[in-house]
Amino acid sequence: xxxxxxxxxxxxxxxxxxxxxxxxxxxxxxxxxxxxxxxxxxxxxxxxxxxxxxxxxxxxxxxxxxxxxxxxxxxxxxxxxxxxxxxxxxxxxxxxxxxxxxxxxxxxxxxxxxxxxxxxxxxxxxxxxxxxxxxxxxxxxxxxxxxxxxxxxxxxxxxxxxxxxxxxxxxxxxxxxxxxxxxxxxxxxxxxxxxxxxxxxxxxxxxxxxxxxxxxxxxxxxxxxxxxxxxxxxxxxxxxxxxxxxxxxxxxxxxxxxxxxxxxxxxxxxxxxxxxxxxxxxxxxxxxxxxxxxxxxxxxxxxxxxxxxxxxxxxxxxxxxxxxxxxxxxxxxxxxxxxxxxxxxxxxx
Amino acid sequence: xxxxxxxxxxxxxxxxxxxxxxxxxxxxxxxxxxxxxxxxxxxxxxxxxxxxxxxxxxxxxxxxxxxxxxxxxxxxxxxxxxxxxxxxxxxxxxxxxxxxxxxxxxxxxxxxxxxxxxxxxxxxxxxxxxxxxxxxxxxxxxxxxxxxxxxxxxxxxxxxxxxxxxxxxxxxxxxxxxxxxxxxxxxxxxxxxxxxxxxxxxxxxxxxxxxxxxxxxxxxxxxxxxxxxxxxxxxxxxxxxxxxxxxxxxxxxxxxxxxxxxxxxxxxxxxxxxxxxxxxxxxxxxxxxxxxxxxxxxxxxxxxxxxxxxxxxxxxxxxxxxxxxxxxxxxxxxxxxxxxxxxxxxxxx
Numbered sequence: 001x002x003x004x005x006x007x008x009x010x011x012x013x014x015x016x017x018x019x020x021x022x023x024x025x026x027x028x029x030x031x032x033x034x035x036x037x038x039x040x041x042x043x044x045x046x047x048x049x050x051x052x053x054x055x056x057x058x059x060x061x062x063x064x065x066x067x068x069x070x071x072x073x074x075x076x077x078x079x080x081x082x083x084x085x086x087x088x089x090x091x092x093x094x095x096x097x098x099x100x101x102x103x104x105x106x107x108x109x110x111x112x113x114x115x116x117x118x119x120x121x122x123x124x125x126x127x128x129x130x131x132x133x134x135x136x137x138x139x140x141x142x143x144x145x146x147x148x149x150x151x152x153x154x155x156x157x158x159x160x161x162x163x164x165x166x167x168x169x170x171x172x173x174x175x176x177x178x179x180x181x182x183x184x185x186x187x188x189x190x191x192x193x194x195x196x197x198x199x200x201x202x203x204x205x206x207x208x209x210x211x212x213x214x215x216x217x218x219x220x221x222x223x224x225x226x227x228x229x230x231x232x233x234x235x236x237x238x239x240x241x242x243x244x245x246x247x248x249x250x251x252x253x254x255x256x257x258x259x260x261x262x263x264x265x266x267x268x269x270x271x272x273x274x275x276x277x278x279x280x281x282x283x284x285x286x287x288x289x290x291x292x293x294x295x296x297x298x299x300x301x302x303x304x305x306x307x308x309x310x311x312x313x314x315x316x317x318x319x320x321x322x323x324x325x326x327x328x329x330x331x332x333x334x335x336x337x338x339x340x341x342x343x344x345x346x347x348x349x
Numbered sequence: 350x351x352x353x354x355x356x357x358x359x360x361x362x363x364x365x366x367x368x369x370x371x372x373x374x375x376x377x378x379x380x381x382x383x384x385x386x387x388x389x390x391x392x393x394x395x396x397x398x399x400x401x402x403x404x405x406x407x408x409x410x411x412x413x414x415x416x417x418x419x420x421x422x423x424x425x426x427x428x429x430x431x432x433x434x435x436x437x438x439x440x441x442x443x444x445x446x447x448x449x450x451x452x453x454x455x456x457x458x459x460x461x462x463x464x465x466x467x468x469x470x471x472x473x474x475x476x477x478x479x480x481x482x483x484x485x486x487x488x489x490x491x492x493x494x495x496x497x498x499x500x501x502x503x504x505x506x507x508x509x510x511x512x513x514x515x516x517x518x519x520x521x522x523x524x525x526x527x528x529x530x531x532x533x534x535x536x537x538x539x540x541x542x543x544x545x546x547x548x549x550x551x552x553x554x555x556x557x558x559x560x561x562x563x564x565x566x567x568x569x570x571x572x573x574x575x576x577x578x579x580x581x582x583x584x585x586x587x588x589x590x591x592x593x594x595x596x597x598x599x600x601x602x603x604x605x606x607x608x609x610x611x612x613x614x615x616x617x618x619x620x621x622x623x624x625x626x627x628x629x630x631x632x633x634x635x636x637x638x639x640x641x642x643x644x645x646x647x648x649x650x651x652x653x654x655x656x657x658x659x660x661x662x663x664x665x666x667x668x669x670x671x672x673x674x675x676x677x678x679x680x681x682x683x684x685x686x687x688x689x690x691x692x693x694x695x696x697x698x
Contacts, residue, residue, distance in 0.1 A: 175598075177563075177595070177598055177599060178560060178563060204556065206559060206591050206594055206595050206598075207553065207556045207558070207559045207560070207587075207588075207591055208559060208560055208595075209556070210555060210556045210557065210560075211527060211556070211557055211559075211560030214526075214527060230628070238556075239556075239628055239633075241630075241633060242555050242556060242628055242633055245555055245633055245636065245637040246526070246555050246557075248637070249524075249526055249555075249637065250526060258637065262630045262633060262634065262660070263630070265629075265630065266629060266630040270629070276625070276627055278625055278627065279579070279588055279591055280614075280615060280619070281590075281611045281612070281614065281615040284588075284590060284591055284594055284611060285611065287594065288594040288597070288598065288607065311611070
């Protein structure tokens with residue numbers, strides 16, 4: 001297997017239209033997708049990810065229904081992109097090989113197969129299908145703070161052996177401190193760097209996504225994710241426009257037109273934001289306690305329903321070690337906290 | 350001269366009520382100041398800065414008038430603080446020795462004397478007055494990206510020789526890349542570390558304030574600034590509540606109660622925010638082009654008046670190398686850009 005050729009020092013993937021789907025409660029319109037892809041493509045972004053926040057097939061009761069069929073969005077994105085490659089996320093257990101084939105037919109040329117950081121062994125079948133289809137392959141090792149650098153590297157090895165061209169350190173909770181991120185980047189580059197690139201996907205829960213992106217580059221990572229206006233789960237991703245400005249300042253070549261990116265964020269994405277992702281209490285608690293970023297809106301809804309502060313729900317989820325795929329447990333946590341509160345109230349009165 | 354004794358690994362100064370004054374257009378009420386100081390004090394913050402954004406005496410036509418007399422705010426802060434020391438900013442040329450005496454009488458126990466990074470020689474008189482008054486002394490070397498680490502260290506030496514106990518690397522534009530910040534921290538610690546502490550004041554224009562705070566600690570810096578909800582000029586400061594969470598994760602002792610800080614940000618400051626400081630186009634351009642953070646609202650007002658995009662005004666200010674104190678030039682830049690636009694329009698029509 002060979003690494004894909006890359007043309008710049010860093011290959012930026014923008015995930016506004018996939019990770020940002022969480023922050024938009026999966027309500028993207030076709031027009032928003034077209035406008036965003038066009039702006040990203042013109043600004044020199046080489047990979048644009050488009051799908052439900054939880055990947056192809058994610059539109060469901062458990063993860064939230066999409067407003068627009070994602071195959072329609074992928075096809076629209078493909079039409080708008082002159083040079084950018086369209087990518088989709090696929091979480092085994094949520095999306096199927098069939099979803100992947102449909103995404104490929106709609107125009108997706110890259111798949112990012114995402115598993116929990118210790119469960120790479122559920123990914124090989126999907127990498128196999130993707131390689132048969134001739135797609136470029138990325139592997140997401142999610143919640144990468146939850147295992148050691150050594151073990152993460154072993155999981156990356158499983159993915160690469162299965163046909164993954166670029167395994168990613170995926171900091172789903174925005175919880176990786178800089179030295180923790182560096183150790184994971186170095187471990188993956190040492191393990192698979194001869195035959196694969198290594199990637200980094202960060203969140204801004206404690207505002208270290210951009211800093212970790214710089215450290216990623218220093219450590220040999222060449223695929224880095226961002227999203228416009230930081231639009232993504234939790235407090236959002238490393239903003240693509242900030243990555244552009246910082247790499248420009250550092251003289252690291254990305255092929256990005258920073259002014260065009262700043263305009264894309266401000267003039268295309270900002271007008272349709274439900275809310276600007278920010279480091280509020282809920283988001284910081286996710287980074288502090290290491291909670292899956294896409295739990296945010298679920299916890300807010302459960303908190304409203306059961307009259308429990310969402311940040312307490314999120315902190316409990318961190319203590320209990322819940323990971324992506326356990327969204328249904330958030331309701332149980334809220335019910336438990338409400339019961340604790342009621343018992344405490346009864347004891348006082 | 351001796352360094353002040355410090356009780357924790359890092360001494361956090363919160364500047365919500367000073368740098369945040371810029372973001373609030375200097376409209377703080379006494380009640381907001383009381384509530385914020387009480388919350389910070391209870392959360393273990395050791396130094397709380399209170400004054401006009403441009404320092405004592407800043408309330409003026411050029412810098413914006415304060416809603417509440419700052420001596421009233423300082424006295425209120427002093428009343429609310431059980432353990433925290435109240436600090437004021439003083440910019441020579443804006444504030445006078447007389448303003449400092451009045452601030453001291455109102456309850457300020459620390460002064461932070463701020464000069465452009467190459468103009469420490471305007472500070473000695475004020476340090477002298479402060480030491481006579483028995484105040485703790487900090488020196489701000491503003492726009493620290495605009496001079497070399499070696500020269501910045503020489504400027505810190507001038508301040509320390511004049512009675513400054515803690516010179517600061519002050520990244521007023523949020524423009525310092527991590528390696529640039531580290532070089533400055535190391536240079537100052539090497540130059541004055543035997544007799545003074547070194548401090549760091551960061552802005553989040555490209556979201557490196559928190560990362561640079563960690564690097565500061567690694568480099569021997571022991572005074573670090575933050576503000577709740579990042580409330581400060583430009584895209585705001587390193588959020589105090591995030592600094593608390595990150596240092597907690599790193600096992601670096603700050604004496605902060607992180608949960609109390611998260612509540613202070615969410616329940617005390619957030620309700621009175623005019624807007625949540627964010628990395629929008631204007632703020633990012635400031636970090637990218639190295640523009641003084643407090644120029645933001647001035648540029649927005651000038652942009653509205655002369656129908657010129659504020660980010661273009663800010664970028665031009667960066668090209669022209671304007672620094673704090675040259676706020677009046679922002680109008681000239683806006684007029685110049687408007688004239689250029691009109692000439693271009695005339696040529697086309």
